[in-house]
Amino acid sequence: MARFLVSRLAQSLLLLVLVSVIGFGVLHLAPGGPMAQFALVPGMSQAQLAEIAHAMGLDQPLPLQYWQWFSRLLVGDWGHSYRDAQPVLAVIAARLPATLELMGAAIALAVLTGVTVGVLGAVRRDSAFDVLSTAGAMVALSIPTFWFGLVTIYVFSVKLGWLPAGSRATVGDASLWGYVHHLIAPACVLALVEVAVWSRYMRSAMLDVIDQDFVRTARAKGLPERRVVLHHVLRNAWLPMITLAGLELPTLLGGALVTETVFTWPGMGRLFLDSLGYRDYPVVMGILMVSALLVLIGSLMADLVGAVVDPRVRLD
């Protein structure tokens, strides 16, 4: 177990380095650059632009730039944003809670709904409900998230006026309801795909268990079906679900970016998009690293939990 942990951690670190090389290369080699935003400042001259590029270290060879960035990262210095000169970690930390709030709400919603639908589908296998929910899940996986968001805004904000059209809160309204009110639409939109995933997984995990011996025994003992499902089947079907939660993290992060864009949610995804637009390399790199870190932690947790609950999984 300890050996497994050490080797997984070493692998993860290696992966992070790889991620940083790929990310850095892709970003810096792409056309355009952070100077463009300043080029249009009235009175700006080429000479002054060159000075600014020099001050930012942008005139150095790329490998050297990477090395400087990386060596500073090793001592915990993530650099400063090109836009507002604030430390990258502070910039990201200011945005992360909004993203986590959105993702948390979406996961809670997705797990609750998805598990219910999945369990019901598995228990009433091949019923109309099962067929419909399976088809529904597939369609949900096929709807472009942003389009669903737009339609939601159109229906619930523009036409019906029930929900706000975006933002995390109305300025000056610090009530809990104010926050929840703003959270409903984006959380539902982000949850849509996850509901589909969770219900399908839950259904197949349940089906894997439902015909196993101990379940048959429980039934044979004359336990009520409800009790069999809740106590025997569901408890055992949970195991693969925990791994899923870890593996779904990148999906959720990507979904959050799009949802944040549509609902002008002030989270990390929105920050990524803005920073990419301004070619604010330090911030973009920071977000890439943070999300890669989250993803790695997610999959590590998934493996660990998987190993703990299922001794048949060999950790090597």
Next chain:
Amino acid sequence: MTDAPLAPPRRLAALLSRRPAAGRARSGALHRFLRHRLAVAGLAAIALMLLACWLGPLLIPYDQLFIDIRHRFAGPFAGPHVFGTDQLGRDLLVRLLMAGRISLTIGFAAMALSTAVGTAIGLVAGYRGGLVGAALMRCVDAVLCFPSVFLLLALAAFIRPNVVTITLIIAATGWMEVARVVQGQIRTLKARDFTLAAELMGASGFYVMTNELLRNAVGPIIVAATLTVARAILAEAYVSFLGYGIQAPVASWGNMLNNAQQYLGSAPWLAIFPGLMITVAVASFNFVGDGLRDALDARVEL
């Protein structure tokens, strides 16, 4: 290009990894597929869409590029334009169909590319194993660490958007899943008797890889490829929505949506039709993929 809808192949990988018998017992596959009603419906929908997109525009008396500024925002199902007109007075139906050509082409081309690349890498990694295999799979893992939206956007900065370049970047973010599926398959198959038998009979590594292993992994590859088309169509829509897509005046479903956003209040049909087309197309491919999975994978019959 949210990861969300792009994820099916990854989930597929997880599913398949628990089913080592996949790829075997293809007898009766067609029968099983045909029993899958949603899959058949999906296949029919895809066929219909292909037919409509490639023949439809020939039958409609409007040019997709002709701007008629005095007749902008004509509503649908009234007047000569069946689906109405867009913000420049162009016929929406013919644009939808022409856009379908672009979006479906991108979908298929990206699928072909990423399947080819993913299969090659997965095959080598799975068969060779060892350091080469580990190195290849770590690269796959590293790329998978980026939520694919992030990666897609970063890559989009490189290109002047057109059909070829958009296809390339979508393929560049879609091969990893296939590689994983194939690598997993090959690793299981490699341990089987027939591989050993072939090797004992003196077959070369390349022969074993292509003739024995690949042939036996074809089922999951087909399934993954089908789901990759769905993913690519969605990815195109996401790239366009975030402003890095196909350039006007050429239409794709994605960029039609991008332009329609601001008219959501006054001309909602501009957003609704392309969105529906995407959903139907993607769902159809997903249904077919699902059906194929059931048909090609014996253990699905629990």
Next chain:
Amino acid sequence: MSQDHDEALPSARTQGPSRRRLLALGASAGALAFAGPLAGWVPGALAATPPTKPKGQAVIGLSQEPTVFQPLKLHIEVDEAVYMNLFGTLWRSNPDGSFAPDLAAEIPSVENGGISADGLAWRVKLRPDVKWHDGTPFTAEDVKYNLALLVDPKFLSGRRAGHDLLRDVTVVSPTEITWRMERPYAPYPAILSWTWFGPKHILEKEADINKPAFAQNPVGTGPFRWGERVPGDHITLKAYEGYHGPGPFLETLVIKYVPDLTVLYTQFQTGDIDYIGLQGITPDHYDEAKTLKGQVVQPVPKATIENLALNTGLPVFKDRAVREALYLAVDKKSIIEQLYYGLPVPTESYLPMQSWAFNPDLPAQSYDPEKAKATLDAAGWAPGPDGIRVKDGVRLEFTNSTTAGNHLREQAQQLLQQNWLEIGARMTISNLPPAVMWGDYWMLSKFESAMVGIDFMVGPDPDATDYFSSHAIAAKGGGGQNTTQFDSPEADALLKDGAATVDRAQRKAAYLKLQALTRRELPYLPLFQYAMVQGVKAGLEGYVPNINTQENCWNAGEWYWA
């Protein structure tokens, strides 16, 4: 990046002008200038009177996010929305182009002895009663520190041009400062009108002036002091009761960032946002917005001119006949009336019509494809087998670029594509993300043609040396924005004449000729002068549009709820 974000336009139609609209537009439709100095534009002249104590809150919605809060540092246009309310300048521009003292006690002029007759020696008197938000008195030392910091080579300064002409900056007394100019430079007062000052006593203690801790909690002399910032969402400013000018009348000013124009409009509709600044309401929503109850919507002219920039360094655009023919083939009327809902005003000049130097007598363009074809025929551009014209092996074929995602421009581009194909010119659309478009691609003239909105003025000053002087071609080593590579000795001479004197009549004569020259030579095909559709919740009084500022929340200190 004002250029790619300006979505809005001025109005030739003022339906049932209210008093406010009269104020806004200078009394008449298509007003050529604000009708004289608007002496009465202070809030007191409006219907209701402001409260005696700061009261209430106003939310300004912006589609970009202000992020730089050290006002001397390199920043972009949107950051100034905060500066205008948090910091002070020596003087600011009135809507009529005159200056009103802010930190200065009076506007220096030749008449009051502030500027010597040759324009070289300056003496600025400061108000004695100004205090920074932390209570420290504002003095001439602050001014000296700021002027020096702007040209400090170690500092990432927001603007050097102009300030680098200053010599011998001397503090005479806490309320008086003098300097000498290297050479006379007429636009300098205008530049000072948007040079916001930071406190010396805080800034000089910064460990790294380029990574200022100051930006976390900025201190200024403006009508509002710093409240809090929620990154990615909003900034809250609080009334500064020790403000030296009139106001502030609002207790809280919130600057909210809503990145999507459609969502911004929706939030304005629902009342979450009291005022839409920067780009305003998109023309697509103008008709609908007019019917809103409880909101006042009006088009306000901006100084930005929408142009088709032609890179005259390329063989295809070298020929004036080509530029002329392309201009003749532009269906300007359809663009303005259909795509922009008739909001912008067609123009032939690079200056806004409100400028004192505007030339109203330029020949008006008319859409005439036949004449365009004849012009090309006469110049030797003959149609090839595919219909595209060719001359000496050069095909009349080029790309047109603008910022990707600007929907109205994209529509106009597609219309132009059709217009130009009609006369045998093939244009391909090649739009780019801002970070690519406005980088070397634009600055070093790597584009072929571009659709771009430019404010050619230096604030209220009509000097356009940066855009038309042959010394401002960055692609040829110059330091400016002459990206069309317009190279004309005549223009150079006129620009020099215009900037070297403070005599307005003399300057105007030079600029009138320059406008005629650019209209004839057409390095830019002028399309229209923008107007922003401004939206304000009913009851919010005191705001006044100001064409000389980038941000319309320039006087939020004087806003109040009726």
